[in-house]
Amino acid sequence: xxxxxxxxxxxxxxxxxxxxxxxxxxxxxxxxxxxxxxxxxxxxxxxxxxxxxxxxxxxxxxxxxxxxxxxxxxxxxxxxxxxxxxxxxxxxxxxxxxxxxxxxxxxxxxxxxxxxxxxxxxxxxxxxxxxxxxxxxxxxxxxxxxxxxxxxxxxxxxxxxxxxxxxxxxxxxxxxxxxxxxxxxxxxxxxxxxxxxxxxxxxxxxxxxxxxxxxxxxxxxxxxxxxxxxxxxxxxxxxxxxxxxxxxxxxxxxxxxxxxxxxxxxxxxxxxxxxxxxxxxxxxxxxxxxxxxxxxxxxxxxxxxxxxxxxxxxxxxxxxxxxxxxxxx
Amino acid sequence: xxxxxxxxxxxxxxxxxxxxxxxxxxxxxxxxxxxxxxxxxxxxxxxxxxxxxxxxxxxxxxxxxxxxxxxxxxxxxxxxxxxxxxxxxxxxxxxxxxxxxxxxxxxxxxxxxxxxxxxxxxxxxxxxxxxxxxxxxxxxxxxxxxxxxxxxxxxxxxxxxxxxxxxxxxxxxxxxxxxxxxxxxxxxxxxxxxxxxxxxxxxxxxxxxxxxxxxxxxxxxxxxxxxxxxxxxxxxxxxxxxxxxxxxxxxxxxxxxxxxxxxxxxxxxxxxxxxxxxxxxxxxxxxxxxxxxxxxxxxxxxxxxxxxxxxxxxxxxxxxxxxxxxxxx
Numbered sequence: 001x002x003x004x005x006x007x008x009x010x011x012x013x014x015x016x017x018x019x020x021x022x023x024x025x026x027x028x029x030x031x032x033x034x035x036x037x038x039x040x041x042x043x044x045x046x047x048x049x050x051x052x053x054x055x056x057x058x059x060x061x062x063x064x065x066x067x068x069x070x071x072x073x074x075x076x077x078x079x080x081x082x083x084x085x086x087x088x089x090x091x092x093x094x095x096x097x098x099x100x101x102x103x104x105x106x107x108x109x110x111x112x113x114x115x116x117x118x119x120x121x122x123x124x125x126x127x128x129x130x131x132x133x134x135x136x137x138x139x140x141x142x143x144x145x146x147x148x149x150x151x152x153x154x155x156x157x158x159x160x161x162x163x164x165x166x167x168x169x170x171x172x173x174x175x176x177x178x179x180x181x182x183x184x185x186x187x188x189x190x191x192x193x194x195x196x197x198x199x200x201x202x203x204x205x206x207x208x209x210x211x212x213x214x215x216x217x218x219x220x221x222x223x224x225x226x227x228x229x230x231x232x233x234x235x236x237x238x239x240x241x242x243x244x245x246x247x248x249x250x251x252x253x254x255x256x257x258x259x260x261x262x263x264x265x266x267x268x269x270x271x272x273x274x275x276x277x278x279x280x281x282x283x284x285x286x287x288x289x290x291x292x293x294x295x296x297x298x299x300x301x302x303x304x305x306x307x308x309x310x311x312x313x314x315x316x317x318x319x320x321x322x323x324x325x326x327x328x329x
Numbered sequence: 330x331x332x333x334x335x336x337x338x339x340x341x342x343x344x345x346x347x348x349x350x351x352x353x354x355x356x357x358x359x360x361x362x363x364x365x366x367x368x369x370x371x372x373x374x375x376x377x378x379x380x381x382x383x384x385x386x387x388x389x390x391x392x393x394x395x396x397x398x399x400x401x402x403x404x405x406x407x408x409x410x411x412x413x414x415x416x417x418x419x420x421x422x423x424x425x426x427x428x429x430x431x432x433x434x435x436x437x438x439x440x441x442x443x444x445x446x447x448x449x450x451x452x453x454x455x456x457x458x459x460x461x462x463x464x465x466x467x468x469x470x471x472x473x474x475x476x477x478x479x480x481x482x483x484x485x486x487x488x489x490x491x492x493x494x495x496x497x498x499x500x501x502x503x504x505x506x507x508x509x510x511x512x513x514x515x516x517x518x519x520x521x522x523x524x525x526x527x528x529x530x531x532x533x534x535x536x537x538x539x540x541x542x543x544x545x546x547x548x549x550x551x552x553x554x555x556x557x558x559x560x561x562x563x564x565x566x567x568x569x570x571x572x573x574x575x576x577x578x579x580x581x582x583x584x585x586x587x588x589x590x591x592x593x594x595x596x597x598x599x600x601x602x603x604x605x606x607x608x609x610x611x612x613x614x615x616x617x618x619x620x621x622x623x624x625x626x627x628x629x630x631x632x633x634x635x636x637x638x639x640x641x642x643x644x645x646x647x648x649x650x651x652x653x654x655x656x657x658x
Contacts, residue, residue, distance in 0.1 A: 151516045
């Protein structure tokens with residue numbers, strides 16, 4: 001994961017730091033914490049898939065789609081939102097909160113990966129490459145990609161409930177509700193994206209916001225809320241995490257739009273200029289590059305403001321916000 | 330729904346009745362109770378879809394796939410299994426049990442309909458017709474059929490958790506766990522079905538049982554268990570409902586295999602002889618027609634035996650068992 005010290009030009013090079021600098025939160029510490037959390041989530045998911053009775057070819061397809069890299073942004077958000085509430089990091093399931101957060105982190109990544117597999121299908125975006133490898137339907141076949149995508153959805157709910165359902169039920173029901181709603185909003189967003197004239201009285205910018213809020217925003221918002229629920233947050237804290245999640249979710253997408261215009265295909269690892277070539281609504285095309293950069297800055301501060309009440313316990317979420325604002329791919 | 334008095338030859342015309350006949354459980358009463366329960370589930374699902382914020386074309390596609398007919402066997406099993414436990418029918422959500430059973434009934438039908446939509450896709454079974462109408466991808470397009478199928482999965486979990494998640498959580502977590510596991514087993518069954526040489530050391534009959542137990546058996550078994558959970562059944566009663574569900578699930582599939590050989594395409598409403606033409610493993614092809622009929626009878630008695638402890642409260646499940654054994658399409 002690149003940091004602000006990368007040689008690539010950053011999207012918002014002069015982003016002010018609204019918090020007093022925390023000496024322990026150096027770039028190296030951030031990188032180390034990201035690696036530690038990613039490894040924990042990946043091991044957890046690998047063990048869950050390995051332990052689930054499945055046809056071997058379906059298991060292989062699922063592992064290919066789920067364990068072949070990725071930023072793991074959504075799991076990181078779940079784990080860090082939980083830490084913002086509890087004040088501690090628990091990657092080994094020593095606490096009820098840690099157990100719930102890890103299950104939710106694995107589940108949201110299953111949903112994210114399912115959506116990528118189905119998005120790549122010939123009837124959808126028809127992509128042959130994902131993260132530098134053949135997409136699942138190219139690696140196997142379309143039927144397997146449809147079924148493995150379906151399976152990952154079901155596994156997400158099985159993971160949450162297997163880990164957490166006891167006689168007392170715990171937060172499993174609430175986590176499932178959050179995840180199901182976000183999954184459905186994301187699917188609605190994909191439909192909005194293929195039908196951008198869905199609401200004639202809305203401005204193009206409001207239509208774009210509706211697409212983003214659903215297509216990428218729903219899962220990012222859900223990650224933050226699930227982390228809060230896992231940590232036992234009260235309504236006020238869940239609301240604050242929701243505001244943070246909504247701000248970084250939209251910021252993530254505006255940065256994506258900017259990078260599509262300003263970066264090379266080689267650097268992005270995916271085709272640059274694709275949005276414009278496909279005539280998609282984007283922030284730069286609607287409001288220009290400078291105003292898009294100002295919007296990133298506005299959302300960045302909005303995300304920081306939402307975290308005030310958490311104090312130092314939200315440092316992990318602040319660092320992720322910095323990374324998302326300054327990322328270059 | 331045909332009854333034993335239909336003019337079509339029944340699969341098992343001389344099925345003995347192992348219970349003293351219940352004068353109130355006439356064919357007309359059975360028919361009326363089926364219609365009443367079906368209408369209740371369909372109204373409930375229609376209201377849920379109507380109340381959910383969705384792009385209009387996605388809503389229309391979902392309604393087309395979900396509300397266009399069908400036997401509603403799985404919801405009937407949920408409602409009747411709940412009644413077997415509580416001793417009463419509650420289709421209006423007056424009781425906690427009735428509320429949970431209706432949510433579970435709607436959810437299992439959403440999962441069943443999602444599986445049909447994806448099964449019909451060109452990359453899967455490539456079917457143009459379902460219940461006498463164009464399949465969803467013919468009526469709309471492939472992308473919409475993929476997305477509407479995905480949506481129905483998510484809606485199933487949203488339905489259970491929206492209806493039931495309170496501070497106390499209730500049975501939502503356990504119901505989600507049952508439904509998620511069954512969904513995943515069903516998907517595994519579809520993969521086994523397309524790869525019938527999956528386990529070389531198993532006999533063909535054991536392989537066929539594995540396919541059936543997953544592909545159709547998982548959701549039928551799950552329906553019975555969810556009804557029991559909704560009704561607050563103890564472990565012993567859940568186990569009994571599981572044995573009933575496993576027996577009728579396999580019976581359902583053996584009857585299907587027999588009908589594929591013995592009935593005309595016109596009567597079935599789908600292509601007869603398709604299994605044989607596709608070289609699929611079936612009961613008649615493996616053990617012959619007479620032994621297949623004997624297997625139906627064995628499973629029928631096994632289902633009845635499982636219900637003994639419920640007394641008259643399981644009459645609804647017994648009638649469904651009778652119908653499933655004697656159905657002709």
